[in-house]
Amino acid sequence: MEKLDLGLLKEIALLDGVPSGAYNIRKNGTSAGRFSTENIRIEPKTDKQGIDINIKSGTKGETVHIPVILTESGYTETVYNDFFIGDDCDVTIMAGCGIHNCGDSESRHDGVHTFYIGKNSVIRYAERHYGDGEGKGERIMNPETVAYIGEGSVLQMDTVQIRGVDSTVRKTKIVVKKDASAIINEKLMTHGNQLAESDMDLILEGENATGRITSRSVAKDDSKQIFRPCVVGKADCFGHIRCDSILMDRATISSVPAVAAEHTDANLVHEAAIGRIAGDQLIKLMTLGLTEEEAEEKILEGFLGE
Amino acid sequence: MLEIKGLSFSADNGAERIDILKEIDLSVEQGTFLVLTGPNGGGKTTLAKAISGIVQPTGGKIIWNGTDITNLSITERARLGISYGFQQPPRFIGMKVIDLLSLAAGGKKLSRMECCNYLNKVGLCAADYVDREVDTSLSGGEVKRIEIATILARGSGLMIFDEPEAGIDLWSFAKLTETFRELHATSNATIIVISHQERIISLADEIAVLSGGKISEYGKRDDIFPRLLGEGRGCEYMRKGN
Numbered sequence: 001m002e003k004l005d006l007g008l009l010k011e012i013a014l015l016d017g018v019p020s021g022a023y024n025i026r027k028n029g030t031s032a033g034r035f036s037t038e039n040i041r042i043e044p045k046t047d048k049q050g051i052d053i054n055i056k057s058g059t060k061g062e063t064v065h066i067p068v069i070l071t072e073s074g075y076t077e078t079v080y081n082d083f084f085i086g087d088d089c090d091v092t093i094m095a096g097c098g099i100h101n102c103g104d105s106e107s108r109h110d111g112v113h114t115f116y117i118g119k120n121s122v123i124r125y126a127e128r129h130y131g132d133g134e135g136k137g138e139r140i141m142n143p144e145t146v147a148y149i150g151e152g153s154v155l156q157m158d159t160v161q162i163r164g165v166d167s168t169v170r171k172t173k174i175v176v177k178k179d180a181s182a183i184i185n186e187k188l189m190t191h192g193n194q195l196a197e198s199d200m201d202l203i204l205e206g207e208n209a210t211g212r213i214t215s216r217s218v219a220k221d222d223s224k225q226i227f228r229p230c231v232v233g234k235a236d237c238f239g240h241i242r243c244d245s246i247l248m249d250r251a252t253i254s255s256v257p258a259v260a261a262e263h264t265d266a267n268l269v270h271e272a273a274i275g276r277i278a279g280d281q282l283i284k285l286m287t288l289g290l291t292e293e294e295a296e297e298k299i300l301e302g303f304l305g306e
Numbered sequence: 307m308l309e310i311k312g313l314s315f316s317a318d319n320g321a322e323r324i325d326i327l328k329e330i331d332l333s334v335e336q337g338t339f340l341v342l343t344g345p346n347g348g349g350k351t352t353l354a355k356a357i358s359g360i361v362q363p364t365g366g367k368i369i370w371n372g373t374d375i376t377n378l379s380i381t382e383r384a385r386l387g388i389s390y391g392f393q394q395p396p397r398f399i400g401m402k403v404i405d406l407l408s409l410a411a412g413g414k415k416l417s418r419m420e421c422c423n424y425l426n427k428v429g430l431c432a433a434d435y436v437d438r439e440v441d442t443s444l445s446g447g448e449v450k451r452i453e454i455a456t457i458l459a460r461g462s463g464l465m466i467f468d469e470p471e472a473g474i475d476l477w478s479f480a481k482l483t484e485t486f487r488e489l490h491a492t493s494n495a496t497i498i499v500i501s502h503q504e505r506i507i508s509l510a511d512e513i514a515v516l517s518g519g520k521i522s523e524y525g526k527r528d529d530i531f532p533r534l535l536g537e538g539r540g541c542e543y544m545r546k547g548n
Contacts, residue, residue, distance in 0.1 A: 216400065244399055280396040283360055288410050288460060289384040298409060302401030302439075 008098030050080035057086030073103025131164030178206030190223035204237035219251035233266025313366035358390035387463035395453035410456035429478035
């Protein structure tokens with residue numbers, strides 16, 4: 001792999017080279033490396049772009065890395081990755097996409113990830129998006145995540161997009177069965193003229209299902225963000241949405257959380273707050289010897305957990 | 307040494323101009339423990355904020371160790387060794403206690419043991435707090451104690467604490483007074499505490515009473531404290547025998 005590829009891999013998958021465990025590295029539409037383990041089998045799809053990831057029941061302590069890198073200006077693709085996860089698993093999946101665009105044409109990756117999770121499994125799914133390159137061509141990512149969480153299972157999904165993606169439209173649909181839970185953490189920062197849109201539907205279908213959506217975002221310069229997280233309660237369940245956003249410069253944020261109850265014992269809560277960095281936060285850090293710019297940086301760093 | 311000369315601050319509320327500080331003169335020797343007390347609305351917090359640069363005075367001078375700091379920024383004053391513990395500290399979503407204490411201590415990430423040392427001094431068990439976020443999940447009293455810990459971590463030459471006892475439970479308060487006593491005994495820092503609490507006032511070398519924007523009384527603790535205890539001012543209307 002080239003130095004540029006390694007840099008992108010570091011940004012999106014926190015990797016310093018080829019990962020251990022199962023992996024599939026996709027570069028400009030072709031496989032740049034693939035490895036299956038005894039318990040985790042990765043196979044290319046035959047009818048369309050993408051891979052199937054099969055995780056055997058009882059697989060514990062293993063990781064799967066499936067990073068995508070685009071370095072060819074003007075390259076666009078739609079990729080379908082399906083995860084078939086058995087019962088009693090405990091697995092970490094690291095996905096993500098890095099685009100380096102030094103040309104003037106649009107580069108775009110649309111990734112559709114679907115998870116079929118069995119019973120009593122714990123899945124941590126992390127997805128990082130990153131873009132760089134000096135070209136005028138836009139760096140576009142439109143991720144779509146669909147998950148069906150089986151009885152007693154847990155899906156923790158962490159999505160991070162901090163730099164360099166010009167436009168993103170994210171769609172998420174998660175269905176939570178009996179005694180299962182979904183924990184979704186979204187972190188996003190936009191700058192320049194970037195646009196980020198996120199539609200999320202969390203459907204609590206089974207008895208005692210729980211779901212939490214926590215979204216933290218920062219919008220700088222002239223960027224625009226639109227959030228529409230929605231929790232639907234179809235049983236005796238608990239759902240919570242919390243969206244906190246920091247607004248800077250001339251940016252705009254629209255945060256429209258929604259809860260919909262279709263069962264009398266559905267307990268659903270939403271909270272949303274948008275505001276600039278509070279003056280007393282800046283002043284407090286300045287009294288510790290930081291300049292206003294340093295204080296702002298530390299506040300954002302803490303807020304986004306970077 | 308902190309010297310305040312003819313310090314004034316006026317604010318315009320739209321309808322009229324209100325004089326909050328009226329030509330205050332005050333000299334505090336290095337290593338002195340001064341308690342600033344007086345009725346609510348007397349100007350104590352404004353004076354503390356003027357010293358730390360949060361409020362820009364409309365007249366007078368502030369001199370710290372021979373340097374005129376009146377027109378210096380908050381950051382510049384902090385770097386000269388002035389720190390201020392807020393009466394109502396802000397919260398930071400996502401920022402952990404260890405990160406805030408590390409910033410206070412100069413930016414280098416503190417070890418858990420170092421954090422433990424500062425948190426213990428304000429009656430908090432480090433294991434429970436080091437990795438917690440300084441956000442709304444903490445009570446007012448907990449945030450207040452973390453605020454005091456940031457000032458201890460900073461270790462400045464001038465430490466100003468604005469009503470450190472506010473919102474703190476009885477048991478933690480006992481620990482806090484012990485910490486102030488120890489701080490004064492083991493460092494040469496000038497400590498200014500805005501307080502109404504007898505147990506804190508009793509630790510002071512000097513007491514200044516700020517009332518109506520003026521220093522109405524200032525002197526050694528043993529001269530001022532008995533007078534404060536004896537006054538029991540109450541309601542002026544009632545005192546006049548109505």
